[in-house]
Amino acid sequence: MIVRASLEDTSGDRCVDLIEGEAGWAWVECRRDPEDGHGWRRLHPPRGGFADRTTAERDAGGVVGWMGAPDS
Numbered sequence: 001m002i003v004r005a006s007l008e009d010t011s012g013d014r015c016v017d018l019i020e021g022e023a024g025w026a027w028v029e030c031r032r033d034p035e036d037g038h039g040w041r042r043l044h045p046p047r048g049g050f051a052d053r054t055t056a057e058r059d060a061g062g063v064v065g066w067m068g069a070p071d072s
Helices: 053-063
Strands: 002-008 014-021 024-032 040-042 047-050
Touching (some): 002 053, 024 053, 047 053
Antiparallel strands (some): 024 040, 024 047
């Protein structure tokens, strides 16, 4: 699996990674706490099985509140 894009919120504390792998595209929301120095942590397992990046990003936008729905 390869992260093809990482979309950050305006605070820089949350992101959604768009991942491409053998089973198609997936996404996962991550957060970071600057005070602990760990870096990014996944909030859940990747949600996948999408045919393309656009579909994965659209699904993430419908689930992740700070993203909103991306343009069609």
